[in-house]
Amino acid sequence: MDEGSLLDVTSNTELGIVEIAPEVIEVITGIAASEVEGISAMRGNFAADVVERFGKKSHSKGVKVEFTDTGILIDLYVVLDFGVSIPKTAEKLQTNIRQTIKNMTALDINEINVHVVGIKMEQDNPEEDE
Secondary structure: OOHHOOOOOOOOOOOOOEEOHHHHHHHHHHHHOOOOOOOEEOOOOOOHHHHOOOOOOOOOOEEEEEEEEOEEEEEEEEEEOOOOHHHHHHHHHHHHHHHHHHHHOOOOOEEEEEEEEEEEEEOOOOOOOO
């Protein structure tokens, strides 16, 4: 990993430096997103899907983090449960992610963009029909 992709979060340099990789922000974001009710799944890429098939959970699935000159940008790709309010769920997502990252890293997030890429319909349970 090159040094340019790390975010320096050190406020007191006499003890040393603290750097956070974008992957850490992605994992924190993924875990915070999974805590929000109404989120069915996160949409990942092919590599994340392959990793999950081997039994390893990918917490950064569906999350993209960019460090820019203006701040930290987070893009989130989610599948919601049918029947939830999209604006309310997206706002809960943004709030929970912002608070969790602030608590764990003391970083302020510039933007959290929620991309709803699908709706999961409820599965019919044949046992309920009997």
